[in-house]
Amino acid sequence: MISDAIEQLLAHCCTPNHVRRIERGEGGTKERAALWGALQESGFTDALVAEAMGGAGLSLSDVYPIAFVAGRHALPLPLIQTILVRGIMSETNAELPEGSITIAGDVAVTPDGTIISNYVPFGEVADWVLVDFGDRAQLLPATGAQRHIAGGCGSVNARMRWAKQPISGNELPGSNWRAYGACLISAMLAGSMARILQMTIGYANDRVQFGRPIAKLQIIQQQISVMAEQVFAARMSAQIGFSADGISPKLMAAAVAKQRTSEVVGTVSSIAHSVHGAMGFTEEYDLQLFTRRMHEWRLAYGTEVYWSKVVGRELLATGASRTLDFVRRSLAG
Structure with missing residues (x-):
C-alpha cells in the first residue's frame, strides 16, 4: 500500500521534466515548494513520527518502499532524510520544524566558530541541515549558510558554510x-x-x-x-x-x-x-x-x-x- 501510494504521487508530481526544472533552478523556489507541498500534504513526512504526536508511527522497515520509490524517480528533494530526522526528533519530544531536512556528510568547526560541511547531499534544495558535532547534533537553517554546488551538471548537493553557529533549540543527541x-x-x-x-x-x-x-x-x-x-x-x-x-x-x-x-x-x-x-x-x-x-x-x-x-x-x-x-x-x- 505504501509503495503504490508513493509511486502514484511521484509519477504525477516528480516526472523527469519536474526533475530537470528543479536541477536547472527554473521557477526558483516555487517549483520545489510545489513538489514539497505535495509530499507534505500526503503525510509521508510524518511516517516515522509517533502516533501520539500526529504521525503514522511506522518502523524503519515500513518506510523502505518510500526511499526505494524516491530513487526510482530521482526525487531531487530529501524526503526520506526528512522522514527519519522527524521520527527521531519525535522520540525526544523536540519541536518538529517546517520544511525539508537533509543530513550533512561531514562537518568541521574552525577556531573562530565557523561551521563547514564540504558535501551535503540535497544541500542546495533543503530547508534544514542536520549537522553531527559528535557529542550532539543540531539542525541548522540552510538559508543561514553560504552555499555552493558540490557536484557536476544538475547536482543538488552543496558545500555549506555557516559564519557562526546559529542559536537553535533543535538539538539531538550525537550519534552516527x-x-x-x-x-x-x-x-x-x-x-x-x-x-x-x-x-x-x-x-x-x-x-x-x-x-x-x-x-x-x-x-x-x-x-x-x-x-x-x-x-x-x-x-x-x-x-x-x-x-x-x-x-x-x-x-x-x-x-x-x-x-x-x-x-x-x-x-x-x-x-x-x-x-x-x-x-x-x-x-x-x-x-x-x-x-x-x-x-x-x-x-x-x-x-x-x-x-x-x-x-x-x-x-x-x-x-x-x-x-x-x-x-x-x-x-x-
Missing part, C-alpha cells in the same frame, strides 16, 4: 548520523538501479538492428543478465539496512547496505550506457538523470571503500572464527 544517511541513500540507489534496469530492458527490446531487436543478441542478453544480478543484490542489501525493529538504522546493517549498493554503481551504469549507446548520454533522454544521481549517491556518506573498512574492523574486533557467525550476530540481530 553518517551511518543513518548511508542507509537511506542505499535504498535510493537500489530504486534508481531498478529504474535503470527497466529502461535498459525496454530499450533493448525496442531497438532493432540487423532486422531484429538487440535484446535477441547473446552479448546484450549476457550484459543485461549481469546487470540484473547486481541490481537485485543491491536491492536486497538495501533492505538489510532498513531491517531495524525501531526507527534508527543499525550500524553494521547500514554499512553493508551502503557498501554493496555503492560497489555496483559503476557496473550498472556502464552496462546501461553500453546497451543504450550514444542515446543514453543525451540530455533529452532520461537515462542520464538516473546514472548521474547514482554516481553522486555513491559518494554520499562514504563510498564502498569506507564502509568495507568499517565492516572489516568490526569483524576483526569480534574475533569471530567464521565470517558467517559474524554475519549472523551483526545483521540478524
Whole structure:
C-alpha cells in the first residue's frame, strides 16, 4: 500500500521534466515548494513520527518502499532524510520544524566558530541541515549558510558554510548520523538501479538492428543478465539496512547496505550506457538523470571503500572464527 501510494504521487508530481526544472533552478523556489507541498500534504513526512504526536508511527522497515520509490524517480528533494530526522526528533519530544531536512556528510568547526560541511547531499534544495558535532547534533537553517554546488551538471548537493553557529533549540543527541544517511541513500540507489534496469530492458527490446531487436543478441542478453544480478543484490542489501525493529538504522546493517549498493554503481551504469549507446548520454533522454544521481549517491556518506573498512574492523574486533557467525550476530540481530 505504501509503495503504490508513493509511486502514484511521484509519477504525477516528480516526472523527469519536474526533475530537470528543479536541477536547472527554473521557477526558483516555487517549483520545489510545489513538489514539497505535495509530499507534505500526503503525510509521508510524518511516517516515522509517533502516533501520539500526529504521525503514522511506522518502523524503519515500513518506510523502505518510500526511499526505494524516491530513487526510482530521482526525487531531487530529501524526503526520506526528512522522514527519519522527524521520527527521531519525535522520540525526544523536540519541536518538529517546517520544511525539508537533509543530513550533512561531514562537518568541521574552525577556531573562530565557523561551521563547514564540504558535501551535503540535497544541500542546495533543503530547508534544514542536520549537522553531527559528535557529542550532539543540531539542525541548522540552510538559508543561514553560504552555499555552493558540490557536484557536476544538475547536482543538488552543496558545500555549506555557516559564519557562526546559529542559536537553535533543535538539538539531538550525537550519534552516527553518517551511518543513518548511508542507509537511506542505499535504498535510493537500489530504486534508481531498478529504474535503470527497466529502461535498459525496454530499450533493448525496442531497438532493432540487423532486422531484429538487440535484446535477441547473446552479448546484450549476457550484459543485461549481469546487470540484473547486481541490481537485485543491491536491492536486497538495501533492505538489510532498513531491517531495524525501531526507527534508527543499525550500524553494521547500514554499512553493508551502503557498501554493496555503492560497489555496483559503476557496473550498472556502464552496462546501461553500453546497451543504450550514444542515446543514453543525451540530455533529452532520461537515462542520464538516473546514472548521474547514482554516481553522486555513491559518494554520499562514504563510498564502498569506507564502509568495507568499517565492516572489516568490526569483524576483526569480534574475533569471530567464521565470517558467517559474524554475519549472523551483526545483521540478524
